[in-house]
Amino acid sequence: MHFPLKLSMSLLTLLPFILAAPAPEVEKRATTFCGQWDTSSDGNYELFLDQWGLSDATSGSDCASITSLSGNTIAWTTTYTWVGGTGIKSFTNMQLNAGINQQLSAISSIPSVWDWTISTSGTIVADVAYDIFTSATSGGSAANEIMIWLANYNAGPISSSYNADGQPNPIASDISIAGYSWNLYSGSNGANAVWSFLPSTSGTTITSFSGDINLFFNYLTANEGLSTSQYLTTFQAGTEATSGSATLTTTSYSASIE
Numbered sequence: 001m002h003f004p005l006k007l008s009m010s011l012l013t014l015l016p017f018i019l020a021a022p023a024p025e026v027e028k029r030a031t032t033f034c035g036q037w038d039t040s041s042d043g044n045y046e047l048f049l050d051q052w053g054l055s056d057a058t059s060g061s062d063c064a065s066i067t068s069l070s071g072n073t074i075a076w077t078t079t080y081t082w083v084g085g086t087g088i089k090s091f092t093n094m095q096l097n098a099g100i101n102q103q104l105s106a107i108s109s110i111p112s113v114w115d116w117t118i119s120t121s122g123t124i125v126a127d128v129a130y131d132i133f134t135s136a137t138s139g140g141s142a143a144n145e146i147m148i149w150l151a152n153y154n155a156g157p158i159s160s161s162y163n164a165d166g167q168p169n170p171i172a173s174d175i176s177i178a179g180y181s182w183n184l185y186s187g188s189n190g191a192n193a194v195w196s197f198l199p200s201t202s203g204t205t206i207t208s209f210s211g212d213i214n215l216f217f218n219y220l221t222a223n224e225g226l227s228t229s230q231y232l233t234t235f236q237a238g239t240e241a242t243s244g245s246a247t248l249t250t251t252s253y254s255a256s257i258e
Helices: 005-020 214-223
Strands: 039-042 045-050 059-070 073-083 090-096 111-135 142-153 172-177 180-188 193-199 208-212 231-255
Touching: 039 059, 045 059, 045 231, 059 090, 073 090, 142 214, 172 214, 208 214
Parallel strands: 142 193
Antiparallel strands: 039 045, 045 090, 059 073, 073 231, 090 231, 111 142, 111 208, 111 231, 172 180, 180 193
C-alpha cells in the first residue's frame, strides 16, 4: 500500500510516541488449579492451594485461579465444596513473596488492601483471614502465628480458654487497630503460639479492608510479649474452609512490606 508523502511524514513523526506508549494492563486468561499443593506465581505473589486437611474430607474439592494483576494489585477466585470431617480442609491463599524474612524491628509498615465478596450454597464453616508466621531465624520454623479474621462463618479461633457455652474467651477486647475494633484470642495449634484478631462485634464481616498490618505486630510486641527480633517468614491471605460450598472472589488485593 502506498501512502501520500504528507501522510507518510506524519506517521514517521508520530512513530516514536506510538512505540513509547505503555501497553495497557490486560486481564489474565485465568488458569484454574485444583491440586492439593498447586501453586501459581505472578508478580510479588504466589497463589497456593494449601489443602492440608484433604484427608479429613469424605468428598470435595477446592479450585482457584488468578484473574488479574495490575502493578502490585492482584485478583483471584477460590471455589470449594467440602463434605465430612470436623477439621479445616484447605487454606487456599495468596502468599506475598517480596520483603519477607525481615526482623519485625526492621519493618516500618505493611500497607494492605483487600476487597472481596463471597457466595455460598447452604451453610458453610470457614473464615476469611490474613495468616502470618514469624520465626526466631530467617526462613526458620514457625514460632508464632498471627491471624486477622475479616469474616467468621460458623468457625472459631484457637483459644486456651472457653466459656460454659464452649465459646472462646478473648484475652483482650475492643482493641482499636487500623480503623477497626478487634477481640484478641490466644492459644496453641500444637506446634506454635497462635494469636487471632477477630472483629469485636459478632457477625461483622470486613469485605473492604484497608490498613497497616504492622500495627497488629506493634500491639503484640507492646502488650503480648512478641519479640521484635522475630523474623516475618510467611504472609498469606485467603480462606480456611472446613465444610460447605462457597466461592470467594477477591477483586482487589495488595500488600507490601516496607
